[in-house]
Amino acid sequence: MSGDDRQARVLTGPIPDRPLAFLARYVKARRWLFGALFAAITLAAACAVAVQVGMKLLVDAMASGDRAAVWHPFGFFLALIALESVLWRIGGWLGARAVVASGVDIRVDLFDHLTGHAMRYFREHLVGSVGARVTAAAAATGAILGTLTWNVLPPVVDFVGAVLVLFTVDWRMALALTACVGFVAAVIGGFGMRGRTVHHRYAELASKVGGELVDVVSNVWAVKAFAARRRERDRLAREFGVEAAAQRRSWMYLEKARLLHDLCLWLMAGGMLAWAILLWQRRAITPGDVVLVSALTFRILHGSRDLALALVGMAQQFGAIADTLRVLAAPHALPDQQGARAFRPHGGRIVFEDVGFAYPDGRRVLEHFNLVIEPGQRVGLVGPSGSGKSTLVSLIQRLDDPQQGRILIDGQCLAEVAQDSLREQIAVVPQEVVLFRRSVRDNIRYGRPDASDDEVEAAARHACCHEFIRQLPQGYDTLVGERGATLSGGQRQRIGIARAFLRCAPVLLMDEATSALDSHTEHEVQRALVNLMQDCTVVAVAHRLSTLDRFDRILVLEAGRLVEDGTPAELRARGGAFGRLWRSQQAAASDGAPSASARR
Numbered sequence: 001m002s003g004d005d006r007q008a009r010v011l012t013g014p015i016p017d018r019p020l021a022f023l024a025r026y027v028k029a030r031r032w033l034f035g036a037l038f039a040a041i042t043l044a045a046a047c048a049v050a051v052q053v054g055m056k057l058l059v060d061a062m063a064s065g066d067r068a069a070v071w072h073p074f075g076f077f078l079a080l081i082a083l084e085s086v087l088w089r090i091g092g093w094l095g096a097r098a099v100v101a102s103g104v105d106i107r108v109d110l111f112d113h114l115t116g117h118a119m120r121y122f123r124e125h126l127v128g129s130v131g132a133r134v135t136a137a138a139a140a141t142g143a144i145l146g147t148l149t150w151n152v153l154p155p156v157v158d159f160v161g162a163v164l165v166l167f168t169v170d171w172r173m174a175l176a177l178t179a180c181v182g183f184v185a186a187v188i189g190g191f192g193m194r195g196r197t198v199h200h201r202y203a204e205l206a207s208k209v210g211g212e213l214v215d216v217v218s219n220v221w222a223v224k225a226f227a228a229r230r231r232e233r234d235r236l237a238r239e240f241g242v243e244a245a246a247q248r249r250s251w252m253y254l255e256k257a258r259l260l261h262d263l264c265l266w267l268m269a270g271g272m273l274a275w276a277i278l279l280w281q282r283r284a285i286t287p288g289d290v291v292l293v294s295a296l297t298f299r300i301l302h303g304s305r306d307l308a309l310a311l312v313g314m315a316q317q318f319g320a321i322a323d324t325l326r327v328l329a330a331p332h333a334l335p336d337q338q339g340a341r342a343f344r345p346h347g348g349r350i351v352f353e354d355v356g357f358a359y360p361d362g363r364r365v366l367e368h369f370n371l372v373i374e375p376g377q378r379v380g381l382v383g384p385s386g387s388g389k390s391t392l393v394s395l396i397q398r399l400d401d402p403q404q405g406r407i408l409i410d411g412q413c414l415a416e417v418a419q420d421s422l423r424e425q426i427a428v429v430p431q432e433v434v435l436f437r438r439s440v441r442d443n444i445r446y447g448r449p450d451a452s453d454d455e456v457e458a459a460a461r462h463a464c465c466h467e468f469i470r471q472l473p474q475g476y477d478t479l480v481g482e483r484g485a486t487l488s489g490g491q492r493q494r495i496g497i498a499r500a501f502l503r504c505a506p507v508l509l510m511d512e513a514t515s516a517l518d519s520h521t522e523h524e525v526q527r528a529l530v531n532l533m534q535d536c537t538v539v540a541v542a543h544r545l546s547t548l549d550r551f552d553r554i555l556v557l558e559a560g561r562l563v564e565d566g567t568p569a570e571l572r573a574r575g576g577a578f579g580r581l582w583r584s585q586q587a588a589a590s591d592g593a594p595s596a597s598a599r600r
């Protein structure tokens, strides 16, 4: 395979939402390869028709009585068989390259589109099912391309070739064959098309059930903790049962199509052969012509069955693609504006100008919200659960757009800059750091892919995780389990901080998660955070008020409104909402445990 074939094609333009246009997109992307493939298969199928003519010539030569005359037709016959085989093999070789390469193109293209969806898309769809759909769409497209090449193209060429050859025998026979094939194709094709809803339903259920399975497996902790294995097994068994019924209906539909075709084949092939024998009895045609007519008729009618079944099978595959495109190819909810400029950082000044924001379900979170955060300012967000802290942080990353007003960083409206260029300048430490199933080094380097090993280690030292990483079995090369499961919460948190260190971004967003950690680990994480917060604008959701002394400014949110704004000392002295929260946490701390309400 050449390097060119291994490289996925970078395709531009939106992903079509109709399956046929979707297919054409990937064939066009490798038009020369597919062109050569279709040409090889067309020639191979034409050779197969010519082989029947070779056989006729051989039979006629044998029937002529001139025993020496058989060798020429025999040589012609043999050469055609060899040529046909060579062409099929070339077709197979080209097919392996073209179909496999477009499988890569499709998955890369769909992945690219999928990851461009707004975060809300991933909240609304089962992630496992979305991932499975990408693979299923590539498999279905590969199956369609394979079917088109090996089950649709050859019978069509056979048919055209056979009709041309039959014209040389008897034009009425050629017309009759055309009518027969037209009839079979119409009956079975129509039957296949009517079955589309059956196949569509099966594809839909298959991907739903696949998603459910992934969902349960990824929540296996809860399944065990709630002793729910039997419950989940029974639930899945019910879902599989519904899917199986849809699969049976889809399969049986194909069987009915096969039965219908067998009947047509028997009647038509019998009729054509009887007709040829009658002509031969009247000495209108030669024995070779009878052989030719019967061979071609059987070939064409068999081919028409392949063709019809291929069309029905393709309808099934098109159903799977249509189902995937309905979910995946939906336009992005937050696209970059046409010709969006790259974001240019300049200190990290964040401004909310009369911002109004509601979630798609209509829940209003912010209304006429105004805020200015100066470059380098460290701002802690405090407030009861549901007051809008996380929403504010996600709006700064442009994970959603406000319906009213503007959000600006360094004078640039977030809705007008390219999203990736914006997020490149924002480091985020979430409450729950999720790691890839890759080495510790690769996980830290995720913050900046071009960082050297020394830079990765320096970031780890700043984030207070160098020591524990060194003690892992393979140090920095240790593979962390799925989603970082082989590390403790505090260790994951510090790796997340190391990542943010490497990012070196002017804006840092954090959702502090120190409440779940023991006091030693919390101390380590705090130390790492203090290091991280230097020299950038920080907006942090603060859960423990005791950690707020390192902030320059505290914002207290209640139901999406800014109710207090000042330094920690000012707000403590003021005795308002913050003062009350502060006192309740102090009291809980002196009782030995922070109260849940005070943590938020």
Ligand SMILES: Nc1ncnc2c1ncn2[C@@H]1O[C@H](COP(=O)(O)OP(=O)(O)OP(=O)(O)O)[C@@H](O)[C@H]1O
Pocket: 120, 123, 359, 360, 361, 363, 365, 383, 384, 385, 386, 387, 388, 389, 390, 391, 392, 600
């Ligand atoms: N994806 C969503 N769709 C609809 N409503 C949402 C969504 N996310 C949050 N909300 C609602 O928006 C409001 C603000 O939520 P947000 O998560 O910003 O609060 P928060 O202060 O960060 O809460 P917490 O401290 O519990 O994380 C809440 O009423 C919440 O129910």
